[in-house]
Amino acid sequence: xxSDPEDILKTIAAMLEAGLETEVEPFPETDKEFADILIKLRxxxxxDLKGKLxxxxxxxxxxxxxxxxxxxxxxxxxxxxxxxxxxxxxPVEPEWWxxxxxx
Amino acid sequence: MANLLxxxxxxxxxxxxxxxxAEEPSACDLVTDFGIxxxxxxxxxxxxGENLRRMLDAxxxxxxxxxxxxxxxxxxxxxxxxxxxNRFCGRPMKDWxxxxxxxxxxxxxxxDCATWGGIxxxxxxxxxxxxxxxxxxxxxxFLGKDYTSKAGLPVINIPGCPAHPDWITQIxxxxxxxxxxxxxxxxxxxxxxxxxxxxxxGCTRNMHFAYKVxxxxxxxxxxxxxxxLGCRGPMTHSPCNRILWNRVSxxxxxxxxxxxxxxxxxxxxxxxxxxxxxxxxxMGAPKDMPTGVDKAGYIKLTAAxxxxxxxxxxxxxxVV
Numbered sequence: 001x002x003s004d005p006e007d008i009l010k011t012i013a014a015m016l017e018a019g020l021e022t023e024v025e026p027f028p029e030t031d032k033e034f035a036d037i038l039i040k041l042r043x044x045x046x047x048d049l050k051g052k053l054x055x056x057x058x059x060x061x062x063x064x065x066x067x068x069x070x071x072x073x074x075x076x077x078x079x080x081x082x083x084x085x086x087x088x089x090x091p092v093e094p095e096w097w098x099x100x101x102x103x
Numbered sequence: 104m105a106n107l108l109x110x111x112x113x114x115x116x117x118x119x120x121x122x123x124x125a126e127e128p129s130a131c132d133l134v135t136d137f138g139i140x141x142x143x144x145x146x147x148x149x150x151x152g153e154n155l156r157r158m159l160d161a162x163x164x165x166x167x168x169x170x171x172x173x174x175x176x177x178x179x180x181x182x183x184x185x186x187x188x189n190r191f192c193g194r195p196m197k198d199w200x201x202x203x204x205x206x207x208x209x210x211x212x213x214x215d216c217a218t219w220g221g222i223x224x225x226x227x228x229x230x231x232x233x234x235x236x237x238x239x240x241x242x243x244x245f246l247g248k249d250y251t252s253k254a255g256l257p258v259i260n261i262p263g264c265p266a267h268p269d270w271i272t273q274i275x276x277x278x279x280x281x282x283x284x285x286x287x288x289x290x291x292x293x294x295x296x297x298x299x300x301x302x303x304x305g306c307t308r309n310m311h312f313a314y315k316v317x318x319x320x321x322x323x324x325x326x327x328x329x330x331x332l333g334c335r336g337p338m339t340h341s342p343c344n345r346i347l348w349n350r351v352s353x354x355x356x357x358x359x360x361x362x363x364x365x366x367x368x369x370x371x372x373x374x375x376x377x378x379x380x381x382x383x384x385x386m387g388a389p390k391d392m393p394t395g396v397d398k399a400g401y402i403k404l405t406a407a408x409x410x411x412x413x414x415x416x417x418x419x420x421x422v423v
Contacts, residue, residue, distance in 0.1 A: 027386070027387075029385065029386055030385075031377050031378070031381055031383055031384060032377055034384070035377055035381075066402075068387070071406070071409055071410070072402070072405050072406050072409055074315060074317040074330040074331060074405075075317060075319065075331075076409070077316070077417045078409055078410075078412050078417070079412075079413075079414040079417055080417055084317065084319055085319060086319055086320060101387050102330070102331070102382075102384055102387045102388075103387055103388050103389075103401070103402060103405050
């Protein structure tokens with residue numbers, strides 16, 4: 001995996017644009033379901049970018065009736081364009097979304 | 104001179120440890136500067152066995168005046184309402200509490216267990232524990248909701264797990280120096296002087312709360328602990344960030360979430376797995392909003408705050 005965040009961001013964008021199938025549903029409605037997804041992510045190789053995107057349920061656009069997006073997610077660092085959830089720890093665009101979204 | 108008696112029911116002695124760490128004023132100051140005579144205390148009392156029994160009997164009979172009755176720990180009623188699981192000086196502690204509360208000028212509950220039952224009263228509550236005048240949020244407790252001490256006040260509740268040392272000694276001094284009547288209590292009988300503001304008041308991470316930057320691991324020097332790590336600072340009434348612990352810090356300043364230990368529901372969610380140190384959410388939004396904030400307003404505020412957040416909010420800061 002590339003180490004430069006800009007390069008990784010481009011790689012992720014390309015994968016999503018190419019139609020990578022990710023586990024968008026089910027959305028973790030409870031903390032137990034949320035924790036179960038985190039457990040799956042922890043079992044991945046930290047460099048397994050595709051695995052993170054699939055299990056995280058990434059999409060490259062706002063999602064749902066409320067048009068949720070990374071921009072409002074608590075884990076999103078605006079200036080670094082970075083997802084600070086330790087299990088993900090990847091660069092992201094503000095208009096993206098994943099099912100680990102929390103506000 | 105004000106006579107003080109301190110007894111422990113279903114307790115871990117945490118509030119005694121806290122009391123002995125008091126600085127403003129210290130436990131020694133109570134005696135030397137404020138004329139408090141400690142009749143007996145589990146860690147300080149000299150009398151043992153029959154001598155202690157005689158003293159307690161003398162207090163109950165009125166032979167020895169008791170100005171301040173401090174109780175730490177739950178009132179244990181098990182098994183089957185007898186209180187036999189917590190015997191003291193020849194009889195169930197709950198019987199002593201019932202008799203002593205009748206003759207106390209002021210009755211003070213120290214710590215969560217004595218105030219609302221705390222951890223021992225968590226479901227399924229095998230010790231049938233309750234606080235002096237509350238069981239969790241339910242008014243009543245062991246002494247009943249109509250109880251008042253001889254001074255005409257209900258039980259003065261100083262919650263916390265443990266209560267901060269100086270909350271204890273400052274209330275004791277207020278009572279001992281004749282200012283007990285000036286105390287104003289909130290709906291849970293907590294002194295308003297300590298329990299009107301929130302744990303968040305004075306938190307050094309408030310800028311991260313404002314800009315919606317989250318801490319994601321304990322001890323991080325950036326980020327608010329409310330969003331992910333279960334901090335209850337915005338919903339908990341306590342002065343933990345105004346009257347600092349050991350005069351230097353607080354849990355949130357050290358990067359650990361507030362557990363809400365001054366509120367009647369503590370420990371929250373009955374300690375179900377996954378509920379401690381984790382913000383409980385419904386569809387990605389916090390189940391418990393900061394006091395006075397609704398969900399729609401919270402979402403709007405988040406969008407605006409994120410958009411306005413400065414770069415420094417994402418960097419490590421010295422917030423201890």
